[in-house]
Amino acid sequence: xxxxxxxxxxxxxxxxxxxxxxxxxxxxxxxxxxxxxxxxxxxxxxxxxxxxxxxxxxxxxxxxxxxxxxxxxxxxxxxxxxxxxxxxxxxxxxxxxxxxxxxxxxxxxxxxxxxxxxxxxxxxxxxxxxxxxxxxxxxxxxxxxxxxxxxxxxxxxxxxxxxxxxxxxxxxxxxxxxxxxxxxxxxxxxxxxxxxxxxxxxxxxxxxxxxxxxxxxxxxxxxxxxxxxxxxxxxxxxxxxxx
Numbered sequence: 190x191x192x193x194x195x196x197x198x199x200x201x202x203x204x205x206x207x208x209x210x211x212x213x214x215x216x217x218x219x220x221x222x223x224x225x226x227x228x229x230x231x232x233x234x235x236x237x238x239x240x241x242x243x244x245x246x247x248x249x250x251x252x253x254x255x256x257x258x259x260x261x262x263x264x265x266x267x268x269x270x271x272x273x274x275x276x277x278x279x280x281x282x283x284x285x286x287x288x289x290x291x292x293x294x295x296x297x298x299x300x301x302x303x304x305x306x307x308x309x310x311x312x313x314x315x316x317x318x319x320x321x322x323x324x325x326x327x328x329x330x331x332x333x334x335x336x337x338x339x340x341x342x343x344x345x346x347x348x349x350x351x352x353x354x355x356x357x358x359x360x361x362x363x364x365x366x367x368x369x370x371x372x373x374x375x376x377x378x379x380x381x382x383x384x385x386x387x388x389x390x391x392x393x394x395x396x397x398x399x400x401x402x403x404x405x406x407x408x409x410x411x412x413x414x415x416x417x418x419x420x421x422x423x424x425x426x427x428x429x430x431x432x
Contacts, residue, residue, distance in 0.1 A: 238360065241360070249349055249353055252349070256345055261338075264334060290309075
């Protein structure tokens, strides 16, 4: 009978160890699964962020290129308009000069040929000077226009770069805050699970202790029964006093 009790104890211990090993394995698998899910989520968030950054940069470049094209078109239009205005101004000036010359020629018809040649030479010299001055003025205006366009492009680039930097910083802070929230949530779940596991482990220990106490009572009862049989003691009396 003692051999049967020992065998039963051994089986119970083996089952208990098996249950504990299985439970530990499941907890480890669950931890690994949760970790894999978190890693996958972080990779997804990183991929989304990288894609968004690429799209933003592409859009910013398109905007800068479009602005540059618009500025170039506007510059050409303004240049053509200015050339037309200058051309018209020169034409009017030449027309006025021509009228002046004609007027002078009419007024000086009585003058000698020498005076006429001198007057024509002086007028031609003046016209060349005016043309030179007009050309120089046009060159100065073109240089100023180029400088203005260059400054505008540089300013737009700096503003676009500042907007990109600000956007990237805001995005980074938002991602960091979201990640912190998710980490805190994961930690909360882990703590709750750990607390639940601790309670279950405590309950398991209590059950094991109760079972051990019961088995001890059983062994004591059997020993008293054997003693009673060997010594011709009243078995009903002994068992009644124990139970």
